[in-house]
Amino acid sequence: MSPVLDAKDQELKTVSRKLRKMLNGQPVVVKNAAHLHGLAAGLKHGEVVIEGHSGDYLGVLNDGATITVKGDAGKYLADNMTRGRVLVEGNADYGAGQYCYGGTVVVKGNAGDFTATMNKGATIIIGGDVGSEAGTYMLAGDLVIVGDAGANLGNYLIRGNIYVGGEWASLGHNTRLEPLTEEDVHKLEGYFAEHGIQADAHGFHKLAPLSAKPFYK
Amino acid sequence: MPVIGTFCVSVDKDVCVNAQSPGKCATCVEVCPYGVYEIDAQGQVHVNNYNTCVGCRICAEFCPANAIRINPAESEYLSRYPWTFGQIEEIHHKSLTGGYLLRGFGTAGPLPHFDGIVVVPSQLASESPRDKYREECQMEVVIGEDTAEEPITLRYPILFPAMSYGALSREAKLALAIGAAKTGIATNTGEGGVVPEEPYYANGYADPERKEQKWAPGGYLVIQWSTGRWGVSADYVNAGDAVEIKIGQGAKPGMGGHLLGAKVTEEIAAVRGIPVGSDALSPCRYYDVLSFEDMKKMVAFLRDVTDYKKPILMKLGPSRPYDDVRMAAEAGVDAISIDGICGGTGASPDVVTQGVGIPTIACIPPAVRALKDLGLHRKVKLIALGGIRNGLDAFKALAMGADAVGFGTAAEIAMGCRACMACHKGNCPYGITSQKPELRARLDPEEVGQRLANFVQATAEEIKILTMLSGHDDIRDLSEEDLRAVDINTAAITGLKMIGYERRLPWWENGHSS
Ligand SMILES: Cc1cc2nc3c(=O)[nH]c(=O)nc-3n(C[C@H](O)[C@H](O)[C@H](O)COP(=O)(O)O)c2cc1C
Numbered sequence: 001m002s003p004v005l006d007a008k009d010q011e012l013k014t015v016s017r018k019l020r021k022m023l024n025g026q027p028v029v030v031k032n033a034a035h036l037h038g039l040a041a042g043l044k045h046g047e048v049v050i051e052g053h054s055g056d057y058l059g060v061l062n063d064g065a066t067i068t069v070k071g072d073a074g075k076y077l078a079d080n081m082t083r084g085r086v087l088v089e090g091n092a093d094y095g096a097g098q099y100c101y102g103g104t105v106v107v108k109g110n111a112g113d114f115t116a117t118m119n120k121g122a123t124i125i126i127g128g129d130v131g132s133e134a135g136t137y138m139l140a141g142d143l144v145i146v147g148d149a150g151a152n153l154g155n156y157l158i159r160g161n162i163y164v165g166g167e168w169a170s171l172g173h174n175t176r177l178e179p180l181t182e183e184d185v186h187k188l189e190g191y192f193a194e195h196g197i198q199a200d201a202h203g204f205h206k207l208a209p210l211s212a213k214p215f216y217k
Numbered sequence: 218m219p220v221i222g223t224f225c226v227s228v229d230k231d232v233c234v235n236a237q238s239p240g241k242c243a244t245c246v247e248v249c250p251y252g253v254y255e256i257d258a259q260g261q262v263h264v265n266n267y268n269t270c271v272g273c274r275i276c277a278e279f280c281p282a283n284a285i286r287i288n289p290a291e292s293e294y295l296s297r298y299p300w301t302f303g304q305i306e307e308i309h310h311k312s313l314t315g316g317y318l319l320r321g322f323g324t325a326g327p328l329p330h331f332d333g334i335v336v337v338p339s340q341l342a343s344e345s346p347r348d349k350y351r352e353e354c355q356m357e358v359v360i361g362e363d364t365a366e367e368p369i370t371l372r373y374p375i376l377f378p379a380m381s382y383g384a385l386s387r388e389a390k391l392a393l394a395i396g397a398a399k400t401g402i403a404t405n406t407g408e409g410g411v412v413p414e415e416p417y418y419a420n421g422y423a424d425p426e427r428k429e430q431k432w433a434p435g436g437y438l439v440i441q442w443s444t445g446r447w448g449v450s451a452d453y454v455n456a457g458d459a460v461e462i463k464i465g466q467g468a469k470p471g472m473g474g475h476l477l478g479a480k481v482t483e484e485i486a487a488v489r490g491i492p493v494g495s496d497a498l499s500p501c502r503y504y505d506v507l508s509f510e511d512m513k514k515m516v517a518f519l520r521d522v523t524d525y526k527k528p529i530l531m532k533l534g535p536s537r538p539y540d541d542v543r544m545a546a547e548a549g550v551d552a553i554s555i556d557g558i559c560g561g562t563g564a565s566p567d568v569v570t571q572g573v574g575i576p577t578i579a580c581i582p583p584a585v586r587a588l589k590d591l592g593l594h595r596k597v598k599l600i601a602l603g604g605i606r607n608g609l610d611a612f613k614a615l616a617m618g619a620d621a622v623g624f625g626t627a628a629e630i631a632m633g634c635r636a637c638m639a640c641h642k643g644n645c646p647y648g649i650t651s652q653k654p655e656l657r658a659r660l661d662p663e664e665v666g667q668r669l670a671n672f673v674q675a676t677a678e679e680i681k682i683l684t685m686l687s688g689h690d691d692i693r694d695l696s697e698e699d700l701r702a703v704d705i706n707t708a709a710i711t712g713l714k715m716i717g718y719e720r721r722l723p724w725w726e727n728g729h730s731s
Binding site: 012013016037038041042043044056057060061062063075076079080082094095098099101114117118120121136137139140158159 | 492
């Protein structure tokens with residue numbers, strides 16, 4: 001049995017300090033944590049399972065831990081992560097995977113607007129649909145959207161790749177469609193197998209930047 | 218595209234070593250990064266192109282014979298106001314390139330500033346003066362006293378504000394760290410990531426293991442957290458002694474940082490975690506803050522990531538100081554920096570530097586009022602930035618209610634800068650704002666760190682003199698009563714009593730609020 005931390009009516013500081021102490025090898029289950037924003041921040045190791053929903057900024061600055069949310073995640077999931085994995089079984093709100101330098105974010109359900117904004121190297125996989133402005137000002141990394149995307153997909157894309165399985169409302173500035181290579185298919189199939197996602201990689205579209213310097217002539 | 222003949226370069230051939238014996242000495246040719254001088258096949262040095270001179274005076278400084286004079290040729294243009302040479306330069310630039318003008322340094326041109334204020338000494342009617350030579354004066358400033366487990370104690374009410382690695386050279390960053398360590402004050406990473414040596418240098422150690430302190434008493438490093446999040450990780454946030462959330466800065470409030478691809482060398486790219494040569498343009502706002510509630514959550518998670526040990530600061534540009542400072546305090550930070558319109562920059566659009574924001578002296582009174590209204594004045598520390606040049610300006614800011622001041626441009630000048638205002642060109646001949654190895658090699662961090670320490674110490678002495686002659690032995694006791702406005706404009710802006718009238722202007726008396 002994994003140790004359980006009940007966060008009901010408790011403050012971030014209390015829960016966070018307890019959690020850090022409990023992380024010694026075994027996964028720690030945190031219950032009733034939807035009111036806590038910025039939980040499991042900056043962890044370097046360990047495994048945290050959030051039972052139910054999480055608050056905003058879950059796993060911000062994550063640097064090596066594996067964090068799983070059984071329900072839905074709030075806004076800014078895994079904000080500014082550098083290493084590690086953040087997995088959500090439900091949906092994620094606005095801005096999942098913003099400012100990440102590395103690591104993996106997987107959302108099984110849908111994700112909100114501005115997903116993966118300024119991604120600088122993480123792999124961000126959304127099993128369902130994403131809102132508008134996904135992948136804005138991405139500088140590196142992969143954004144994989146299995147379902148549909150909203151307006152302005154990949155706005156001001158600078159580097160990195162966006163893969164979409166479904167349709168998109170409109171493309172943002174500085175993006176173009178690129179043929180999917182064998183390597184891409186291989187990579188996507190790897191992601192799908194690893195995270196138990198049912199999708200045919202061959203049917204995906206790939207977006208790449210038009211220019212690495214969209215701001216200046 | 219400079220204006221023809223902005224500077225007159227004159228070389229006194231009677232003393233110039235090269236003029237006396239061609240082939241000897243070409244120091245001016247070597248040190249000028251703008252190609253003003255040239256050496257011909259006979260080894261003779263000529264002034265090749267006056268028009269590229271930016272007036273940095275590096276040639277005059279290095280000339281072994283003291284033969285060079287650089288004079289601004291401005292007078293002709295001054296008489297043509299409003300078509301000053303700056304305006305002409307700007308129009309030429311736009312007409313030739315189709316782009317707006319980006320400029321380094323700060324606002325050029327007169328705006329209300331500290332010069333409209335004088336210090337009131339104590340005589341019979343007030344507390345007797347203290348004796349600067351024989352009595353003590355409390356100058357320390359503690360940030361995060363009751364709110365952070367490891368507060369920082371600045372020895373003097375002074376710090377070096379955020380100046381990013383990228384805008385500044387690595388050598389300049391390290392000099393600032395050494396200067397801070399030698400004087401017990403704080404330096405700041407700026408928004409471009411941390412130079413690996415910066416954290417332990419700032420604490421006074423030359424080795425990462427921090428075995429033996431080299432620069433006593435040791436200072437602090439503030440880690441800046443900004444909208445671009447360049448090089449930011451949990452380790453970065455924990456690398457220093459405090460974290461500063463940047464909302465804006467005086468030179469470009471409402472805009473993000475600018476670092477153009479040309480300055481993103483391999484080293485800078487590594488620290489910022491982005492590909493070499495890509496523009497690092499910080500967004501103008503946080504993509505991960507949609508509301509004020511989110512901003513509070515950001516303060517809270519930064520406290521959590523730093524294990525509630527490190528003070529959290531916030532930095533504001535000059536906009537609506539009362540409301541902005543009030544909200545910053547309500548967001549739960551330990552100190553708030555507020556920058557005035559004349560605050561320095563590595564690069565900003567010229568129109569923004571010149572015309573956006575309000576002067577520093579207009580920021581401080583509303584900021585103080587906001588903190589007083591919340592009962593947080595002197596608890597949440599207020600740091601005044603923007604155009605602070607010496608102990609006199611610093612004293613005035615403190616008496617208006619700030620707890621500390623920052624020296625950005627003044628620190629650059631203490632490092633050797635001659636205010637040529639061409640930082641954005643990346644050719645700083647003193648190696649301060651350049652990434653070119655040959656120019657950076659001119660800046661020895663230890664030597665320049667000592668200059669910064671000298672400057673801080675001298676300024677602190679000035680603050681002490683002024684504090685004590687106005688009857689105080691603790692900077693926390695300074696108040697508006699120690700100042701007077703010398704003109705009606707300054708009195709109107711600041712709410713200080715006006716000389717002669719000896720009262721605040723009437724509308725201030727009637728319970729003015731912003
Ligand atoms: C070269 C340079 C780089 C700067 N970089 C930053 C930065 O990265 N982040 C920031 O908040 N402010 C930055 N600033 C602004 C300073 O922190 C500070 O607000 C300003 O210099 C204060 O005004 P002063 O120069 O008149 O003292 C920079 C200023 C200069 C001169």
